[in-house]
Amino acid sequence: MLERLSNKRILLGVTGSIAAYKAGEVVRRLREQGAEVKVIMTHAATEFVTPMTFQALSGNPVYEHLLDTNAEAAMGHIELARWADAILVAPASADFLARLRLGRADDLLMAVCLASDVPLAVAPAMNNKMWSDPATEDNIRVLRSRGVLTFGPDSGEQACGDTGVGRMQAPELLISHLAELFETGALAGLHVLVTAGPTREALDPVRFFSNKSSGKMGFAIARAAIEAGARVTLISGPVSLETPDSVQRRDVVSAQEMYDAVMAKMEDVDIFIGTAAVADYRPDTILAQKIKKTDENLQITLIKNPDILSTVKQRYPACFCVGFAAETQNLEHYARNKLHDKAVDMIAANWVGADTKGGFDSDKNAIRLVWREGEQELPMMSKAKLARELVSHVAQRFYVRHKSALSGDNILHFNQKESTDST
Numbered sequence: 001m002l003e004r005l006s007n008k009r010i011l012l013g014v015t016g017s018i019a020a021y022k023a024g025e026v027v028r029r030l031r032e033q034g035a036e037v038k039v040i041m042t043h044a045a046t047e048f049v050t051p052m053t054f055q056a057l058s059g060n061p062v063y064e065h066l067l068d069t070n071a072e073a074a075m076g077h078i079e080l081a082r083w084a085d086a087i088l089v090a091p092a093s094a095d096f097l098a099r100l101r102l103g104r105a106d107d108l109l110m111a112v113c114l115a116s117d118v119p120l121a122v123a124p125a126m127n128n129k130m131w132s133d134p135a136t137e138d139n140i141r142v143l144r145s146r147g148v149l150t151f152g153p154d155s156g157e158q159a160c161g162d163t164g165v166g167r168m169q170a171p172e173l174l175i176s177h178l179a180e181l182f183e184t185g186a187l188a189g190l191h192v193l194v195t196a197g198p199t200r201e202a203l204d205p206v207r208f209f210s211n212k213s214s215g216k217m218g219f220a221i222a223r224a225a226i227e228a229g230a231r232v233t234l235i236s237g238p239v240s241l242e243t244p245d246s247v248q249r250r251d252v253v254s255a256q257e258m259y260d261a262v263m264a265k266m267e268d269v270d271i272f273i274g275t276a277a278v279a280d281y282r283p284d285t286i287l288a289q290k291i292k293k294t295d296e297n298l299q300i301t302l303i304k305n306p307d308i309l310s311t312v313k314q315r316y317p318a319c320f321c322v323g324f325a326a327e328t329q330n331l332e333h334y335a336r337n338k339l340h341d342k343a344v345d346m347i348a349a350n351w352v353g354a355d356t357k358g359g360f361d362s363d364k365n366a367i368r369l370v371w372r373e374g375e376q377e378l379p380m381m382s383k384a385k386l387a388r389e390l391v392s393h394v395a396q397r398f399y400v401r402h403k404s405a406l407s408g409d410n411i412l413h414f415n416q417k418e419s420t421d422s423t
Contacts, residue, residue, distance in 0.1 A: 004179040005175070005179050006035070006223075006245065007034060007035070007036070007384055008035045008036070008086065009035070009038075009086075009382065010035045010036070011037075011084035011086070011087045012026060012027060012030075012037055012039045012040070012087075012090065013040045013042075013088070013113075014049070015089060015092055015093040016043075016047060016048065016093050017092075017125045018125075018159045019167070020091055022090075022091070022171060023039075023049070023090055023091065024054065024057050026088070026171045026174055027058050028057055029175045030178075031057070031059070033175065033179070038058065038060045038061075038063065038080065039062050040063045040080070040108055041062055041063070042109055043107070044093070044095075063080065063108055065108060066105075077105075077108055077112045080108075080112050081112050081115035084112075084118050085385055086120075086121070086182075087118060087119070088122075088174065089109070090174055091123060092122035094126045094130045098136075100148070101143055120147075120149065121151055121181070122149070123169055124152060124153045125153060125166065127162060128164025128166040129162070130166065131165055132165070149181075151169050151173070151174055152168060152173075153166050153167055153169065154167045154168070154169050154170070182227045182388075185228065186228040186395035187228040187230035187391070190230045190231070190270040190398075191230065191231045192222075192232050192271045193232075193234075193235070194218050194222045194232065194233070194234050194274075195273070195274045195278070196213075196217070196218020196219055196234060196236045196239070196275050197218060197236045197239040197276055197277070198210045198211045198213040198215070198237045198276070198277050199237045199257075199258055199278050200254060200279075201254055201255065201279045202286045203287065203291070203300070204286065205287075205288070205289070205290055207290075209281075210238075211277045211279070212277075213276070213277035215239035215241050216383050217386075217387065218234070218276060219234070219244060220384050220386070223244035223247070223384070224384075224387040225273075225391055226244060228392075232246070232248065233247075233250070235258060235261045236249060236250070236276075237253065237277075238253060250265075255282060255308075256305065256306065259305070259308050259311070262312065263311070263312075266319070270319065271319070271320045271321075272312050272322065274309045274321070274324060275324045276308075278305065278308055279305055280305060281302035283302060284302065284303045309321060310341075320346075320398045320402075321344040322345065322394055323346075323347050323348070324350070325349040325350075326351075327351060328351070328352060331368060332370070332375075335349035336370060339371070345401065346369060346397060347369070347370045348367045348369055348370075349367060349369075349370060350367045364380055364381060366378060366379050366381070367390070371397060378390065
């Protein structure tokens with residue numbers, strides 16, 4: 001489904017081939033699907049199409065040079081490699097494929113391909129004799145064995161007048177192939193419930209207690225779970241974010257409302273991911289009239305809100321539960337304590353505060369995943385990419401835990417309420 005490309009960061013490499021003019025249509029169609037696109041051109045590519053064309057179509061600067069003094073610390077290839085969710089080289093010339101097979105890093109595009117760990121796809125475009133040459137065939141075989149994806153080529157009339165295999169695939173086909181890269185199927189058949197955003201605890205008709213959570217991480221996780229094939233329910237506090245495609249969303253305001261909404265959905269949930277920044281306390285009384293300012297100090301009594309994460313795990317012990325811990329100090333210590341105290345399966349801990357580059361309201365974050373048997377550091381990256389990394393780890397741990405309950409290709413719903421809990 002093409003909506004899988006929404007908010008994805010696609011790095012398009014354009015090499016020296018007459019098919020370079022078709023790459024402009026690839027950029028246009030990617031942006032139509034909601035992707036952000038950056039373009040790297042080889043020197044040979046600029047002989048066919050000007051960089052200005054791709055700058056106008058992508059809305060971003062076009063990158064050409066390996067050593068760029070305008071890049072952060074002059075390490076442009078590392079910046080771009082970290083930025084991308086996927087790399088597509090279209091067209092991919094015979095020369096580019098040969099150099100990629102050798103692992104050369106003598107231009108920007110080659111260096112980025114070597115420095116990146118995201119999916120790399122090539123769309124070959126060349127004369128049919130060049131495509132069928134044993135050297136090219138061997139290069140493709142080796143690249144495929146290393147995990148490089150090959151989109152095409154197709155057969156048809158070529159610019160040189162010959163007819164045969166070697167035409168770059170049509171842009172719409174390349175876009176469809178790219179979309180499929182983000183459909184992992186890792187959670188196929190499972191029901192994932194995600195909480196996101198802040199809660200608001202009313203004090204009077206105009207005032208409330210809340211926090212800085214933007215909901216961006218939770219929404220990114222919901223989208224990543226959809227990509228992984230799950231059925232996703234998203235319960236969100238007050239945020240200004242669009243609902244991800246195919247996600248069932250329920251909006252709430254207070255912690256009690258979020259608690260009630262979660263419990264109403266838990267019967268068939270397999271994985272619960274609690275990213276919401278739920279208020280721990282609320283005023284014991286919501287005043288009917290606005291509090292007027294006086295010269296005296298104001299005293300407010302707070303009472304505890306229900307603990308959603310702990311209650312979910314207690315009532316539904318077979319559900320794989322992931323909690324979030326936003327900390328300003330002793331990150332690993334508090335994460336381990338929360339893992340133990342709430343008896344959950346995994347904690348995703350992240351730093352928040354004035355000195356951090358991620359966290360609340362940022363488009364980036366870094367987290368440390370902690371579970372009983374180990375931990376994994378996920379470094380600073382976009383929340384969209386981080387969400388996919390997190391979902392991948394959750395899927396792995398889920399199946400490790402439940403492997404004895406799986407039978408063939410059938411996914412069972414493991415979350416059955418204990419028979420002793422009938423209230």
